[in-house]
Ligand SMILES: O=C(CO)[C@@H](O)[C@H](O)COP(=O)(O)O
């Protein structure tokens with residue numbers, strides 16, 4: 244019995260997942276900062292609050308110094324939510340696990356260009372599994388290294404902290420990287436979306452939105468909020484304001 248079948252045995256609601264990768268700001272909540280003992284309740288609360296995606300930070304203790312969770316946690320959450328599941332693989336050899344994460348319910352799989360897997364083959368494997376694909380760039384990796392893959396991916400994830408841990412401070416230099424990737428997409432008629440991850444909060448969100456980011460991963464800031472719905476809406480309103488001014 245595969246993971247999907249195992250999880251289907253749980254009496255969770257039937258998925259009716261909408262395609263959420265639209266040209267609007269999307270908030271992806273990093274469950275790294277969530278109360279893991281109450282993940283189902285946390286997920287249901289955020290879904291009610293209008294969250295767009297759930298972000299799974301998968302770490303293997305090799306590619307990054309931390310270890311988190313894998314397919315079983317994803318599969319369990321998948322069958323209890325309609326939210327779009329955004330899986331960020333911080334693992335040494337992502338291509339080995341693509342099929343398993345797809346079966347566990349991933350809607351988007353992003354992997355690091357700095358990992359050991361061949362990027363083109365990994366993107367192809369993700370697409371073959373019926374999942375959207377994205378490449379991730381660490382802060383010190385020049386954005387130009389992504390150029391050979393930009394026609395193939397749906398998402399480019401710009402790390403705005405060093406991968407490995409939640410709760411770090413935003414690296415302001417990364418705003419220029421987002422701008423460069425947005426400009427490249429415009430100049431070449433490409434449709435990938437730019438996701439940013441790390442240190443996103445009410446102060447940094449407007450700056451990355453202005454630069455061209457459309458998917459914001461938010462962990463510690465969101466889970467610190469007494470009213471996450473209000474916090475998400477404030478960021479969306481700010482984005483709408485920037486857009487109305489022609490700044491986003
Ligand atoms: O991928 C990572 C860290 O490696 C992130 O997804 C963080 O978990 C985001 O957390 P905050 O910086 O928002 O607390």
Ligand SMILES: [Fe+2]
Pocket residue numbers: 273298299300331440460
């Ligand atoms: Fe992440």
